[in-house]
Structures are given as C-alpha cells and as structure tokens.
Amino acid sequence: MTTPIRVAVTGAGGQIGYALLFRIASGAVFGPEQPVALQLLEITPALPSLGGTIMELEDCAFPLLTDVKASDKADVAFGDADWVILVGGLPRKDGMTRADLIRANGPIFTGQGKAINDAAGPNVRVVTVANPCNTNCLIARSHAPKVAADRWFAMTMLDQNRASAQIAMKAGVPVGSVKKVTIWGNHSDTQYPDYKNAVIAGVPATSVITDAAWFTDTFIPTVAKRGGAVIKARGASSAASAANAAIDTVRNLYHPTPADTWFSTAVVSDGSYGVPAGLIYSFPVRSKGEGNWSIVPDVAVDDDARKRLDAGVAELISEREAVKDLLGP
Numbered sequence: 001m002t003t004p005i006r007v008a009v010t011g012a013g014g015q016i017g018y019a020l021l022f023r024i025a026s027g028a029v030f031g032p033e034q035p036v037a038l039q040l041l042e043i044t045p046a047l048p049s050l051g052g053t054i055m056e057l058e059d060c061a062f063p064l065l066t067d068v069k070a071s072d073k074a075d076v077a078f079g080d081a082d083w084v085i086l087v088g089g090l091p092r093k094d095g096m097t098r099a100d101l102i103r104a105n106g107p108i109f110t111g112q113g114k115a116i117n118d119a120a121g122p123n124v125r126v127v128t129v130a131n132p133c134n135t136n137c138l139i140a141r142s143h144a145p146k147v148a149a150d151r152w153f154a155m156t157m158l159d160q161n162r163a164s165a166q167i168a169m170k171a172g173v174p175v176g177s178v179k180k181v182t183i184w185g186n187h188s189d190t191q192y193p194d195y196k197n198a199v200i201a202g203v204p205a206t207s208v209i210t211d212a213a214w215f216t217d218t219f220i221p222t223v224a225k226r227g228g229a230v231i232k233a234r235g236a237s238s239a240a241s242a243a244n245a246a247i248d249t250v251r252n253l254y255h256p257t258p259a260d261t262w263f264s265t266a267v268v269s270d271g272s273y274g275v276p277a278g279l280i281y282s283f284p285v286r287s288k289g290e291g292n293w294s295i296v297p298d299v300a301v302d303d304d305a306r307k308r309l310d311a312g313v314a315e316l317i318s319e320r321e322a323v324k325d326l327l328g329p
C-alpha cells in the first residue's frame, strides 16, 4: 500500500477542525488513491470532545484513513508530519482588536514552531490558518530553523474564493470561469484583492464588468470585510468556508497548477514585487506539484495597486514589531 501522508491539524476540536478533518480523510486534498493519517493537537480540556469527533471519523469508515491519533503535546502531534495545518487559536470575538488577537494567539506559535522543528518529517510543509495568520506563521518559522523558507504558508485562499465568488455573481457567470484572482499582502482589511489581472473565461474581468466604481467601492471592501459580515450574520466566524480554503491551499500546493491560472497564498517573501524579504506576504503562486511552488512573475502592478501592496507591507512590518519579543533568534 502507498505510504500514508501524515497530516497534523491543530485546534482539531474547533469549528474549522470539524469541517476540515472529514474532507482530508475523504481524499479531497491528496486524491482518491492516496492514504492519509491524521495527527490531531488540542488543548487538554478539549481532548474529550475531540474524542467524539474521532469516533465520527471512525464511523465514516473512510477507506483512505489509515490512522488517527490525538494529543495535547505538540511534539507528539507533529511527529513525522508531512503537512501541518495550524488552526488552533482563539478566533476574533466582537470587541477584540487585531492587536489583542496578535498578543493572545502569538505565544502559541513559539512552542509549536519549536515542535515542528524538532518532530516533523523532513519534507514538512506548514499552513497557518489561525489569525493573525501571516504573523503567526512568521513567529512559528522563526523557531524552526531546520524547516526551509519555501515550506511556510499562511492562508489567504478564503479571501481569494470570496473575491472570485463576488466577481462571478456580479458578472452572472459560473465561479469556475473566474481565474487569476490574486490576494496580495496580509489576511486583514489591508489585503488587496486584485481584480485587474483577473479573467473571466479568458477575458479580462474589467472588460466583462465595465463598472469600474463597483470594483473599488463595493468589491474590495466586501471581500476585505466578508469575515466580519459572516460573524454578524451567523454569530460565529467562518468555518466551513475556512476549512474549504485550507483544503484548497494544500491541494493547490500538492498538485501542479493548470497553465491558465494561479492561486494565492502567503509565503516567505524573496523580495519579489518590492516586498521586503522574510515577510509572510500573499502573492500569486503556481505549484509544480508536491509542494514545490514559485511566485508568478511579471503580474501587472499599476500605481494604485502599488499603494495597496505597500499598505500590506507596512501593516505586516508593524505586526512583526508588535511580536518581536516572540520571535526566535
């Protein structure tokens, strides 16, 4: 039998975890032939309820799921992992500022970064979902010197999916015909959902949707504030759509990207597009498969877009400053 891919998921007992585990186990990420093993991390008080989720995983009798284990110790959960999906942390609650969230969740990623360094498999790839995901990824990476720079990702795929859906609805086309949408920058209100390079059935989106004001006045704020709108309507933060975006992120990295598109993920900047090297910044990316990727070069960035890209840089630098006591050597 093919060796299983070992996937560690933190915060596995939370609402995103509940929507994520079953889809990984069903083959939605690595395909219908590839066995998977799940290695779940939770805080000690959440282990009993995670036990119930594990019973449900057993009761699904997924043919591809070879093994599930749960632990409250990061080095156990990350042992030999090929992929680590960092979901565990507090979601932002009403009245909480971004700064509060950074300080609440940041410390989790020092220990988890060290545990990834010490225990994960030699080819591990790490996707950070827990917010503020770019900066949590920066913290974890700084404690894991053994894990190469091209193995770290923070999730902006939910923003990309939200952007694609808004464009499709406005144009009255199926969302699958919308391609080359990019989220630049931070997973926050400063993100730039780039519609100018997006295409609908191969044609520039801006020549299908000719109402330029819609893009600037409605589209950009709708995408950037969508998470808040979901919280307001649902009374809880996005969960199924966030889990789906985590699935999309790993699947996009694992399988080669079709030539007519790209996808968004935050990665360790190599200085592309004038983004300071080392920041965890979202770019248009293409994968060659099995987690080997590159930033798409030569995507048009006009003066307006440049200002928006720079706003993300400035915010990420200030977030890095706010957690500098949590960064490794």
Ligand code: NAX
Binding pocket: 010, 011, 012, 013, 014, 015, 016, 017, 041, 042, 043, 046, 087, 088, 089, 090, 091, 092, 108, 128, 129, 130, 131, 133, 155, 156, 158, 159, 187, 237, 238, 239, 242
């Ligand atoms: P929940 O509160 O439902 O679940 C979080 C889980 O993490 C809980 O079960 C908790 O016990 C666990 N946890 C807390 N500290 C832990 C630690 N040190 N080690 C392991 N597990 C720990 O939140 P949920 O709605 O699942 O959201 C999880 C995270 O995703 C939040 O930080 C949230 O802000 C973030 N999100 C990120 C998104 C993105 O696009 N990047 C979108 C959705 C979501 O808001």
